[in-house]
Amino acid sequence: MAKNLDMLEQTKLDKITSDLLRHIRMNKSFVLWLSFLGLALVVCIYAYTIQLKEGLSVTGLRDYVSWGMYIGNFIFFVATSLVGMLISAVLGLSGQKWAAPLARIAEFIALAFAAVAGLVIVMDMGRPERLLNVMLFARIQSPIVWDITVVITYVAISALLLYLPLIPDIKMCADKLTNIHPLLRKLYRILALNWKGTPEQAKLLKKSTRILAIMIIPVALAIHTVTSWLFASTTRVGWDSSIFGPYFVTGAFVSGAAAVIIAMFFYRTNFKLKDYITELHFDKMGKLLVLLSLVYLYFNLNEFMVPGYKMKKFDAIHLRELFTGAHALLFWSVQIFGLILPILLLFFKKMRKPAPILIIAIFVILGAWFKRYLIVVPTLEHPFLPIQNVPLNFKFYAPTLVETMITIAPIILVLIIITILSKLFPIVPIQETIEHLEESKK
Amino acid sequence: MLRKYIHSKTTLAFLFTALVCLQSFAQDWDIPANKKSKNSYFPFTKETIEDGEGLFLKNCQSCHGNLGKDNSLKSLKPTPPDLAGAKTQERTDGDLFYIITTGRLIMPSFKTIIAEEDRWDLVSYIRSLNKKYIQVLSKNDPSKSKLVVVKMSFDSLSYKLRVDVKANEKEGVIALKDAEVFLFAERYFGRLQIDSTHHTNNDGVAFFSFPKDLPGDKNGNINLVVTVGDEVYGEIEAAKSLKIGVPTDKPSLTEKRAIWNTVTKAPIWLMLTYTLILLGVGAFLLYIVFSLMKIKKLGKE
Secondary structure (H helix, E strand, O other): OHHHHHHHHHHHHHHHHHHHHOOOOOOHHHHHHHHHHHHHHHHHHHHHHHHHHHOHHHOOOOOOOOOOHHHHHHHHHHHHHOHHHHHHHHHHHOOOHHHHHHHHHHHHHHHHHHHHHHHHHHHOOOOHHHHHHHHHOOOOOOHHHHHHHHHHHHHHHHHHHHHHHHHHHHHHHHHHOOOOOHHHHHHHHHHOOOOOOOHHHHHHHHHHHHHHHHHHHHHHHHHHHHHHHHHHOOOOOOOOOOOHHHHHHHHHHHHHHHHHHHHHHHHHHHOOOOOOOOHHHHHHHHHHHHHHHHHHHHHHHHHHHHHHHHOOHHHHHHHHHHHOOOOHHHHHHHHHHHHHHHHHHHOOHHHHOHHHHHHHHHHHHHHHHHHHHHHHHHHHHOOOOOOOOOOHHHHOOOOOHHHHHHHHHHHHHHHHHHHHHHHHOOOOOHHHHHHHHHHHHO | OHHHHHHHHHHHHHHHHHHHHHHHHOOOOOOOHHHHOOOOOOOOOHHHHHHHHHHHHHHOHHHHOOOOOOOOOOOOOOOOOOOOOHHHHOOOHHHHHHHHHHOEOOEOOOOOOOOHHHHHHHHHHHOOOOOOOOOOOOOOOHHHHHHEEEEEEEEOOOOEEEEEEEEEEOOEEEEOOOOEEEEEEEOOOOEEEOOOOEEOOOOOEEEEEOOOOOEOOOOOOEEEEEEEEEOOOEEEEEEEEEOOOEOOOOOOOOOOOOOOOOHHHOOHHHHHHHHHHHHHHHHHHHHHHHHHHHHHHHHHO
16 A cells, blocks of 8 residues: 555655656747847847947937947846846745746856846947956955946856755756757756765755845845946936935846746747646736735836925926926836736736736736836936937937847847746756645645 | 115116017127237247147137137037138237137126137147238337236235236336236136236336135245237236135045045054955855865865
């Protein structure tokens, strides 16, 4: 009888392993999707070569609005990457077991967005071959230097936090996957670091993972706080705010949570993971998104209510432009469709089912992108000294087609990275799923 | 009393506005005859044109545009003319020199910014595209200016600076009468004119009242410059440092360590914090790498 039960248990474990390893293979849809992304990237790279040849004059950037879509895109990338810390560190350390299957998705997103964020900055340079000068003539007092430091650190820690819990799973990939290229198997063997699952190894791995999970919290907070200081350390209207750090961090969690929900949906349907990424996960993520959005709404209220009550001379110009002026349509769309409506809708359980929450998450992430645009551009259009004796296109920023394509390029690059990562490694942690199953039985 | 006060104030304001309007409506420069006929005492050459061009690019081009290209800044009122144009070229050298020196409305005065010789270089550059132009040299003998001696002395009781202008001619010392005298104090950017322009009296002496609150260096020294313009002797410049200012010891803003300073003068607390955080994070990352190596080693056994 006991033997039978053991066998039943074994088949169950085998099923989990094979289920979670199933998506690691080449198939038609993967090749098609990747070649579509590759083609789109080539087109965007062509646009970038135009910019390299002609300089930034091919963009809508001019003397006054010198930070446009590119920098908005950069903040969006840094912001979205923060979710890795939230899900695998904060939820993981606080014992939220339901979040365990989502940790790796969050880490993929974190690593891809953070790694590409640096590239976005290089794309905003008219003379990228002078990039080294930024390091050679760096001033330690400049928030830009701090930003470069924390972004690099965050990429390193994110990569490690992704890799360490993967080691037992990589071992399984090396042992159990059939039909893979010998070179890939060799790569798995190398990455598995002779993993045998001995108690000493397990203890070391657990301790290291824990250190990383704790360390990533301050580093992630630092990366987005410092990014906000790039703005807040100036005296410009709309940026000169003491709550810019927490305002950016909460905004980052909102867009990151939305990105995780979107990724969850696609992995669940395409990789047949319905038993592992369940409706419960969507429900919980929905509740998390509401909580984060409410905090973000609270910061938005502070950010606009306080200067809006006083309407100081230059603040008034800026706020009128947002509330009723040239940027009003975008501003209210972002606030209503990207923040207020999602909050109201997600209060209902029905809206936290996979399909509706996917649509809501798409609105939230679009809102998050345009929100960054609204943080960067309107402020630059209203300098303290009046704009005089310049051509009309210096006064109002309008992105060009080339600029738009160069902005899309990093988004495609992130999709490529996430796609390849999820075809190399199991998207739901196998070892952890088995451990949780055993723990729940005890 | 109050009414009268208000009344006089409104009248003043009205007069002032009227004056400004009149001035801006005045179409042309009002140039005194003796300035009009003034000429350079050195001939315009390739070198003077080259020097003038450099000065032109720095000081004039941003509004007047390039010579002969008609690309001056049209949005300014009154519109700055293209200086190779007929209207400018019809003027005398003295006119151009006067205009550059004094300025009017939005045209700034370069009296204290560009030295006299350089202002003539500018005139030579402005003339450079005009093929019909024939230079008229000043009848003054330029070597005569070397005979002039300018003496400055300060009377601390009346707080006046006395300027003596004398020429050492062969036949004896001659006082320069009715010569135009400017007094300047040197500062970071350009020169500060002190008191107004004076003319020497029959003894070749001019008095300038000196402000009591002019800041000097640590010891109160002020570098003074006197320029004298005379019909016969030309332009003469003399400099002298006098201890008549208020001693001022303000360290330069970039002297101490500060957040706005260069990297070599960064605040110590910042460098410490940055380094400590980097070292701390680096130590933990190293520990992780060692752990991974240990895991690998354990697996081999």
